[in-house]
Amino acid sequence: MAKDKSIFTCTECGGTSARWMGKCPSCNAWNTLIEGSAEPVVGKNRFGSVHASLAPTSEVLPLAQIQAADFERHPTGIDELDRVLGGGMVEGGVVLIGGDPGIGKSTLLLQAVDALQRSGMNTLYVTGEESGAQVAMRSRRLGLPDSQVPVLPEIQLEKILHTLQARQPAIAIIDSIQTVYSDQLTSAPGSVAQVRECAAHLTRTAKSTGTTIVLVGHVTKEGALAGPRVLEHMVDTVLYFEGDTHSNFRLIRAIKNRFGAVNEIGVFAMTEKGLKGVSNPSAIFLSQHAEPVPGSCVMVTLEGTRPLLVEIQALVDSGGPSPRRLSVGLDRDRLAMLLAVLHRHAGVACMDQDVFVNAVGGVRISEPAADLAVMLAITSSLRGKALPKGFIAFGEVGLAGEVRPAPRGQDRLKEAAKLGFKVAVVPKANAPKKNDKAFEGLTIYPVERIEEAMQVVRGLD
Numbered sequence: 001m002a003k004d005k006s007i008f009t010c011t012e013c014g015g016t017s018a019r020w021m022g023k024c025p026s027c028n029a030w031n032t033l034i035e036g037s038a039e040p041v042v043g044k045n046r047f048g049s050v051h052a053s054l055a056p057t058s059e060v061l062p063l064a065q066i067q068a069a070d071f072e073r074h075p076t077g078i079d080e081l082d083r084v085l086g087g088g089m090v091e092g093g094v095v096l097i098g099g100d101p102g103i104g105k106s107t108l109l110l111q112a113v114d115a116l117q118r119s120g121m122n123t124l125y126v127t128g129e130e131s132g133a134q135v136a137m138r139s140r141r142l143g144l145p146d147s148q149v150p151v152l153p154e155i156q157l158e159k160i161l162h163t164l165q166a167r168q169p170a171i172a173i174i175d176s177i178q179t180v181y182s183d184q185l186t187s188a189p190g191s192v193a194q195v196r197e198c199a200a201h202l203t204r205t206a207k208s209t210g211t212t213i214v215l216v217g218h219v220t221k222e223g224a225l226a227g228p229r230v231l232e233h234m235v236d237t238v239l240y241f242e243g244d245t246h247s248n249f250r251l252i253r254a255i256k257n258r259f260g261a262v263n264e265i266g267v268f269a270m271t272e273k274g275l276k277g278v279s280n281p282s283a284i285f286l287s288q289h290a291e292p293v294p295g296s297c298v299m300v301t302l303e304g305t306r307p308l309l310v311e312i313q314a315l316v317d318s319g320g321p322s323p324r325r326l327s328v329g330l331d332r333d334r335l336a337m338l339l340a341v342l343h344r345h346a347g348v349a350c351m352d353q354d355v356f357v358n359a360v361g362g363v364r365i366s367e368p369a370a371d372l373a374v375m376l377a378i379t380s381s382l383r384g385k386a387l388p389k390g391f392i393a394f395g396e397v398g399l400a401g402e403v404r405p406a407p408r409g410q411d412r413l414k415e416a417a418k419l420g421f422k423v424a425v426v427p428k429a430n431a432p433k434k435n436d437k438a439f440e441g442l443t444i445y446p447v448e449r450i451e452e453a454m455q456v457v458r459g460l461d
């Protein structure tokens with residue numbers, strides 16, 4: 001009996017190879033080739049016959065003659081989710097949402113699709129991981145006992161597409177794309193080929209019928225979305241669910257959005273009745289100290305269009321012959337650079353000290369505007385003196401010791417003033433004009449170099 005021909009597929013890009021290699025020849029990723037059976041060549045392409053897959057040829061027009069109409073959006077009724085989506089679901093859009101198991105993806109989508117159904121929209125919830133009874137149990141736990149959302153427990157792609165064609169829903173949830181399989185392929189559900197082909201079919205259906213499709217995706221051990229990287233390129237919006245499953249708070253971050261701003265963030269609190277939006281997320285990321293403590297400095301970071309107040313904590317302790325440098329929520333390499341700048345330009349030496357830096361609340365800060373707050377927190381911990389009550393700082397620090405402006409500095413200061421902060425050390429370029437009523441009650445100290453910032457802080461003691 002002839003042996004089935006094997007083919008090796010890359011889990012990152014979906015590229016194929018006739019033999020196993022340590023490095024993928026398409027994307028150069030290491031140890032990503034997985035063996036599978038080669039798919040038989042059939043007379044039809046993956047979308048049916050050759051002629052059926054080709055759409056009618058559109059007329060070629062100059063850009064100036066094309067009517068630029070905005071996309072019609074359907075708000076889900078969950079403000080934090082709508083913020084991340086850019087205002088709501090877009091007709092014909094495809095959204096991919098990923099996150100760790102048990103973090104709340106299905107819970108949030110069931111709440112959203114129920115709200116859309118109650119607003120009069122035709123919806124469909126396709127579940128491949130749970131039975132209809134399990135979805136009904138979750139609905140009752142969330143306080144939705146009389147939900148009219150149609151549920152289809154199915155994992156075969158052809159039956160799902162037939163149901164979509166027959167019901168013509170405005171919003172369809174596919175939970176999850178890793179469980180869906182097509183009879184045209186011989187590989188198992190969840191394989192690279194199945195995920196890629198099923199997502200391509202569903203994306204084409206969304207674009208041709210105007211149905212908004214939301215795909216739920218699994219994540220790998222590294223936290224990336226499972227399946228080939230091409231899956232993220234197919235869809236219009238990619239959302240990541242973040243947060244510790246042991247914490248009550250969850251973050252949704254937009255990584256890609258063709259219909260809105262990227263890097264937007266939505267904050268939710270997990271309650272007995274499901275996920276509830278948090279209107280003032282800055283309260284999550286600030287520790288509740290009765291009095292100021294050494295090693296703590298509050299900064300204003302930007303997540304998309306939203307300014308958030310985050311507390312940076314530092315602990316400097318005597319170390320051994322090889323002192324440790326550890327940061328949680330911040331770039332560790334950048335921490336080493338800031339310690340060198342602190343020593344060279346401000347005369348603060350931590351060469352024989354262990355330095356630990358943490359962003360409170362589990363938030364990750366990737367922008368360099370946290371530099372100044374990190375350096376002030378380290379200096380505060382080293383001196384054992386707390387910064388003044390109601391103190392904030394932000395700004396990028398360069399290798400020459402200069403304090404560079406942060407983007408949208410005025411918005412950051414307005415958020416701090418609104419929340420009752422009294423003292424701010426900011427880059428000189430971000431200082432507002434005098435007598436601006438938006439910053440009443442906030443004393444602002446503009447600085448150009450890190451030495452000036454240290455002198456200002458010492459003068460505030």
